Amino acid sequence: KNQVEQSPQSLIILEGKNCTLQCNYTVSPFSNLRWYKQDTGRGPVSLTIMTFSENTKSNGRYTATLDADTKQSSLHITASQLSDSASYICVVVLYGQNFVFGPGTRLSVLP
């Protein structure tokens, strides 16, 4: 069983619409939780980082939330753009350099 699960597996939305991606994790305790964006053919790039005590973090049109009680995180994208088409990966960092990656959600933004 994956320690970090994401839903949905894939999502298609129209340009300008909002969307929310979900991440459920079982690993605990952890140092921080991150969301990465991975464009096709590229390596992942960090979007947001939240420590255990933080419950929200924004980066432009991206807002991540964290509920440590329910072990859930979400990534909300506002006013989507074509360039938001990518995979979004939830990562739980246990300690030091120990990263646990979710399988990702593939987002397609259509004109």
Place this chain on the structure above:
Amino acid sequence: DAGITQSPRYKITETGRQVTLMCHQTWSHSYMFWYRQDLGHGLRLIYYSAAADITDKGEVPDGYVVSRSKTENFPLTLESATRSQTSVYFCASSDPSDRDRKYNEQFFGPGTRLTVL
């Protein structure tokens, strides 16, 4: 600033052949990592290195060999490639310096797509 690069970007090989994937970083980061990414799975750690001449196994090390004679290079070798090693391989680096210690950010290369026939 080139950052972190990988070569080749694409490689096709046959079962049983030896293959080496290269990773080079220009930041002098102490830590370097090798991951593989397969459909339906998150990135999985193959090997990592905390410094030159120090390497350690990750989650899926079988069939792979690494070395790190210089800080900037971290090659990954498949000694006898198998079809199950068909994957996209990512190299990453980080430096848990005072400034970054809170987050231990990892920076990823562009990946190598390896196909084993």
